[in-house]
Amino acid sequence: MFHSIGALVSGPKTRWTTLIVWVAMAIILSVSLPAAGDQKQNNADNLHEDSPSLQAARVMEKYFPGESGLPALVVWHRPDGLNEQDFRLMAEISQQLKEKPLKGQKSLLSLHQFPPPALKQMVSEDGSTLVQPIIFDESMEPEQLKKSLHALQDRIKKASGTDPFTTTMDAPDKLSLRISGPAGIAVDATDLFLNADFVLLIATILLVLVVLLLIYRSPLLAIIPLIGVGFAYAVTSPLLGWMAKKGWIVVDSQSLAIMTVLLFGAGTDYCLFFITRFRQELMRDSNRFHALRRTFREASGAIAMSGFTVMLALLALLVAKYGAYERFAVPFSLSILIMMLASLTLVPALLAIIGRVAFFPFVPRTPEEEQQRAVEKGKDYKPKKARRTLSATVGQLVVTKPRRVVIACTITLGILAAFASQITFTYDLLSSFPKDMPSREGFERIAESYSPGELAPVSVIVKNGPDLSKTLAEHPAVNEVAERQISTIDPAYSLYRLVLNANPYSQEAMKVIPELRNIAAEALETSGAVQNDTSIWLAGQTAEQYDVKSWTDRDSHVIIPLVIGLIAVLLFAYLRSLITTINLILTVLLSYVAALGMGWIILHYGFGVAAIQGAIPLYAFVFLIALGEDYNIFMISSIWKKAKTMPLKEAIKEGVTQTSGVITSAGLILAATFAVLITMPIQVLVQFGLITALGVLLDTFVVRALLVPSLTALMGKMAFWPSRSKQQESSLKTRAK
Structure with a gap:
C-alpha cells in the first residue's frame, strides 16, 4: 500500500501534481477562511458550567446584581503617605466616573461622596495606600476591558498632570497607581500573549533552521522540512479559524503558541525520518524515484503510526471538563494530522523534484557513481571504510551487557522520579506573571498594606x-x-x-x-x-480556583488512563506483541515521572521556584507519552524488520545502530523547540517547556537508546509474545519438513 502511495505522490509526473495541490490548498484556504489568530478568544471560561462557583456567580448576579461583576482595584500609593492633593484627585476621578461611566462599568466606590474623615479611614494603617474598587461587566471581552482601563488611566493622567502609572511604587514623595484585581489581571494576561504566537513562530523557525543546518550541513535540505511545516501551518490555521468562527471550537493565545511549537517539533521529526531513509536509499540506487518508493515502503508505516499515536493521545483531551485542556484537543490533533500528511506527500514530492541536489554539497551516491566520478577526475577509486560510530558502540553495549544497562537506566530514572513526589503545586495565577507586571505590583502593595485577601x-x-x-x-x-x-x-x-x-x-x-x-x-x-x-x-476568585483544582484532578484521573489505553491498543495492533507493548508503555511512564522530578530539581533547587502550576503534569503527560512513543516506534520497527532475516540480538544491534543518529537528531530538534517556550513571559509556559524538553531528552538518550533495546535483548524471543518471530516460524517449518 505504501509503495503504491509513494509512486502516486512522488512519481516523475505526479510529483508536480502533488506540489500544485498543496500550493492551491494553502492559497484557497488562506484567502477564503479566517486565520486562527484572528479568532482568538482569551477570555473563554475554563470552568464547566456545573462548577459550584459559577452557580454561585449566577445566583449573585440574579439577587445581588450590584455586587456581581469583574472588579478592578485601583491602588493609590504614596510611600510618605497620601496627602490632601491625592484625596482631591481621587474625589475628582470618582465624580467623573459617576457622571460619565467607563464602557462596561457597573458600579464603583464613590469616593467623592465620602467626607474627608471617612475617606482617610479607608487608607491603610501606614497611611500610604488606598484601594478603590470599580466593578465592570464580567461578560466584557479583554480588548473592551483593556480600552476602558486605558480610558481610566488617561483621565487620571490628565487630571494629575503626570503619569503615576509609570512611577515606581517605592519612589519617595511621589504618587503611583496600579490597576489590580481580576480585571487588571485579565488585561495584563492578555497583553502578555500579545503577538506571542508570532514571536514564538519566528524564534522556532530560526532555531529549527540552525539545528537542521548543523545536522545536514546542506542549506537546501534544511529548508525542505521548513517548507513542509510552513504549508501544514498555512492549511491548519484557516481550518482552525473557520471552526472557531462557526463556534465549534475555541482557540486562545496559549493553545496557538504551543501548537506552533508542536507543529515545528513533531513535523520536522517526521521529515527528518523520511529524509534520512531517502539518503540511505540514494546510496544504493542511482534512480531517485526507485529510492523514494523504497523509502516510502520502509519509513511511511512508522511515520503514519507515530502520527496517529500523537493525534489520538491529543484528541483524548476532548473528554476534559476543564476548558484550558479541552481547547487544546482539536488544534493540536489537527495540526499533527496535517503535518503527517505533508511529510508523506509534499516532502516526498519536493525530494522527487529536487533529487540529489537537495543534499548539496554532501550528495549521496552509489558506489558505482562514486567510482565513475573518480575515473572522470583521473583518480583511483577507494571505497570508504566503514567507521565505528557511537551508535554502533551503543548497539553493541545493549546486546552484550543488557542486564547492567537496564539496572543503570532504571536506577537513574528512578532517582529522578523520586523527586517528583516532592513537587508542590500551585493554582496561583499571579505567581505565573512577571514581577514587574502592573497588576502583580498592585496586588503586592495591597498584601503589604492590607490583608492580601482584599484583592478578591x-x-x-x-x-x-x-x-x-x-x-x-x-x-x-x-x-x-x-x-x-x-x-x-x-x-x-x-x-x-x-x-x-x-x-x-x-x-x-x-x-x-x-x-x-x-x-x-x-x-x-x-x-x-x-x-x-x-x-x-x-x-469569588478563590472559589473558582478551588473548582479549577477539582476539575484538574478529575481530568487527570480520566485522561491519563484513557491515553495509556489508546496508545497501548495502537502499539499492540502495530507490533502484535503484548510484552513489547507493556515495556514501551512502562518505560515511557517512568521517563515522564523522571522528567517531572528533574524539572523540579532545576526549577526548585536551581531557580528557587516554590511550586509549579497545577496544570503542568497533565499537559506534560499527554505530550511526553505520545511523543516518547514516537521514537520507540521507529526504533522497534527497525528491529522487527531486521529480525525477519537475522538473529534477534543482531537485529537489535543493527536497529539501534541504524536509527540512533536520526532519532538523536530528531530528539534534539523536538527538545529545542519546546525549550523555546522558556523565553515566554508567563511561568506556566516556561515550566511546561522545560519539563517537556527534559522528557524528550530522557526518551531520546536513555529510554530509546538504552533501556528499551536492552529489555528486548534480555527477553529474547519472549519479546514477540504472543506472536511468533520470523525465526520461530522458519524453525517450525524446517522441523515440519
Whole structure:
C-alpha cells in the first residue's frame, strides 16, 4: 500500500501534481477562511458550567446584581503617605466616573461622596495606600476591558498632570497607581500573549533552521522540512479559524503558541525520518524515484503510526471538563494530522523534484557513481571504510551487557522520579506573571498594606438562614466579614463578604472554601433553618480556583488512563506483541515521572521556584507519552524488520545502530523547540517547556537508546509474545519438513 502511495505522490509526473495541490490548498484556504489568530478568544471560561462557583456567580448576579461583576482595584500609593492633593484627585476621578461611566462599568466606590474623615479611614494603617474598587461587566471581552482601563488611566493622567502609572511604587514623595484585581489581571494576561504566537513562530523557525543546518550541513535540505511545516501551518490555521468562527471550537493565545511549537517539533521529526531513509536509499540506487518508493515502503508505516499515536493521545483531551485542556484537543490533533500528511506527500514530492541536489554539497551516491566520478577526475577509486560510530558502540553495549544497562537506566530514572513526589503545586495565577507586571505590583502593595485577601474577597450567599456573620468570622483564615446584605429582590437571600488573611489564589486560601461551606451548613442545621429550603453558595476568585483544582484532578484521573489505553491498543495492533507493548508503555511512564522530578530539581533547587502550576503534569503527560512513543516506534520497527532475516540480538544491534543518529537528531530538534517556550513571559509556559524538553531528552538518550533495546535483548524471543518471530516460524517449518 505504501509503495503504491509513494509512486502516486512522488512519481516523475505526479510529483508536480502533488506540489500544485498543496500550493492551491494553502492559497484557497488562506484567502477564503479566517486565520486562527484572528479568532482568538482569551477570555473563554475554563470552568464547566456545573462548577459550584459559577452557580454561585449566577445566583449573585440574579439577587445581588450590584455586587456581581469583574472588579478592578485601583491602588493609590504614596510611600510618605497620601496627602490632601491625592484625596482631591481621587474625589475628582470618582465624580467623573459617576457622571460619565467607563464602557462596561457597573458600579464603583464613590469616593467623592465620602467626607474627608471617612475617606482617610479607608487608607491603610501606614497611611500610604488606598484601594478603590470599580466593578465592570464580567461578560466584557479583554480588548473592551483593556480600552476602558486605558480610558481610566488617561483621565487620571490628565487630571494629575503626570503619569503615576509609570512611577515606581517605592519612589519617595511621589504618587503611583496600579490597576489590580481580576480585571487588571485579565488585561495584563492578555497583553502578555500579545503577538506571542508570532514571536514564538519566528524564534522556532530560526532555531529549527540552525539545528537542521548543523545536522545536514546542506542549506537546501534544511529548508525542505521548513517548507513542509510552513504549508501544514498555512492549511491548519484557516481550518482552525473557520471552526472557531462557526463556534465549534475555541482557540486562545496559549493553545496557538504551543501548537506552533508542536507543529515545528513533531513535523520536522517526521521529515527528518523520511529524509534520512531517502539518503540511505540514494546510496544504493542511482534512480531517485526507485529510492523514494523504497523509502516510502520502509519509513511511511512508522511515520503514519507515530502520527496517529500523537493525534489520538491529543484528541483524548476532548473528554476534559476543564476548558484550558479541552481547547487544546482539536488544534493540536489537527495540526499533527496535517503535518503527517505533508511529510508523506509534499516532502516526498519536493525530494522527487529536487533529487540529489537537495543534499548539496554532501550528495549521496552509489558506489558505482562514486567510482565513475573518480575515473572522470583521473583518480583511483577507494571505497570508504566503514567507521565505528557511537551508535554502533551503543548497539553493541545493549546486546552484550543488557542486564547492567537496564539496572543503570532504571536506577537513574528512578532517582529522578523520586523527586517528583516532592513537587508542590500551585493554582496561583499571579505567581505565573512577571514581577514587574502592573497588576502583580498592585496586588503586592495591597498584601503589604492590607490583608492580601482584599484583592478578591470570598462571597458567601445563604438562602433562608439566620445571620452567620459571627460564625464565619470565627474561622482563623477569615480576616474580616463585611456587614450582612439582604437582597432587595428576594429577602430570603443574604450575602456575606469575607476577606481572607491569605493570598486568595493560593492553596492555603483554596482549602478554606470547603471549610466555610461546612461551617455555614452546620450553623444552619443547628439553627433549624435547614428545614426551610436553605442553600449555600460560595463565589469569588478563590472559589473558582478551588473548582479549577477539582476539575484538574478529575481530568487527570480520566485522561491519563484513557491515553495509556489508546496508545497501548495502537502499539499492540502495530507490533502484535503484548510484552513489547507493556515495556514501551512502562518505560515511557517512568521517563515522564523522571522528567517531572528533574524539572523540579532545576526549577526548585536551581531557580528557587516554590511550586509549579497545577496544570503542568497533565499537559506534560499527554505530550511526553505520545511523543516518547514516537521514537520507540521507529526504533522497534527497525528491529522487527531486521529480525525477519537475522538473529534477534543482531537485529537489535543493527536497529539501534541504524536509527540512533536520526532519532538523536530528531530528539534534539523536538527538545529545542519546546525549550523555546522558556523565553515566554508567563511561568506556566516556561515550566511546561522545560519539563517537556527534559522528557524528550530522557526518551531520546536513555529510554530509546538504552533501556528499551536492552529489555528486548534480555527477553529474547519472549519479546514477540504472543506472536511468533520470523525465526520461530522458519524453525517450525524446517522441523515440519
